[in-house]
Amino acid sequence: MSKWCRSFIILIYKSLRENQKVSIRRRTAFFFFTSNIYLLIFKKFTKTDFDSSEITMNSSILQFIIVDDVKIAACYRQGHNRPGLVWLGGYRSNMTGQKAVAIDTFAKRRGLSALRHDYSGHGISQGDFFQGTISGWLKQSLAVFERFADGPQILIGSSMGGWIALRMAQELKKRYIKLIGMVLIAPAPDFTSTLIEQILTESQKLALEKKGFFEVQSELGSIPYTKVLIDDGHNNLVMDGLINCECPIHILQGMQDKCVPYEHTLKLMEHLSLGDVTLTLIKDGNHQLSRPQDLDCLESSIETLLTTGNNSL
Secondary structure, eight states: OHHHHHHHHHHHHHHHHHOTTSOHHHHHHHHHHHHHHHHHHHHHHHTOOGGGOOEEETTEEEEEEEETTEEEEEEEEOOSEEEEEEEEOOTTOOTTSHHHHHHHHHHHHHTEEEEEEOOTTSTTOOSOGGGOOHHHHHHHHHHHHHHHOOSSEEEEEETHHHHHHHHHHHHHHHTTOOOSEEEEESOOTTHIIIIIGGGOOHHHHHHHHHTSEEEEEETTEEEEEEHHHHHHHGGGOOTTSOBOOSSOEEEEEETTOSSSOHHHHHHHHHHBOSSSEEEEEETTOOSSOOSHHHHHHHHHHHHHHHHHHHHHO
């Protein structure tokens, strides 16, 4: 029942997204509304209190935690092997995407723990997407990590999730928590500055001042960027000096990526400290890197970190 409802909601949302006459605010409001309806249906058929929810999803547990009075959805799979895997999604993505599910499936096969969550304003988490910031999403990610992650972990960040992963590594280092490694997929650190703000057109600047956001067309569809997101990005820049995460890093980057050009990743490499940093350029890969061969490459990177990580445990 819940699977049918979810598929129906996604189908309608995609049709609205493709209809350019429907404003982004109405599309987003529709998604928030239907997500809440989905939760109500889920609650009815599972007879679960979402204030202390634990819903079994194929051996993963969907739970909600409160961060700054906002319910954040997290899905945790407990494993008996180490290290664990922590997924950090991209901008306007959710924890049911192809790569996120592939990570969870891989973890199940290897007996590893797997943790993923939806940022506020994303997926089935609460919150206003248009008020979302890197600082806020970082805080939520750290809260989810502290609540569920047990023992050594590998962070896996996609696009904006790569930025969140790098910032998490910096914050965890302050708390004397060392990571086993990181896998960054088409990482987009500092994208609000280097990939957006520096190339704003006059009409986009005007839209930011008048409406608080503007939209651009990409290979992923129509994407809004807000003034609050861009302004807050300055507080989280990492490509302004040496980035020392003190763990092995594997980066996967498509050379046909129109959202995060591979040149941006080459620039990132200049800021990463010398050590175990591996970059794999996929010549025909796009931004999503969700094809079977891309997912195989992702698993291979994780396997390498598991081998080196287990040797250091």
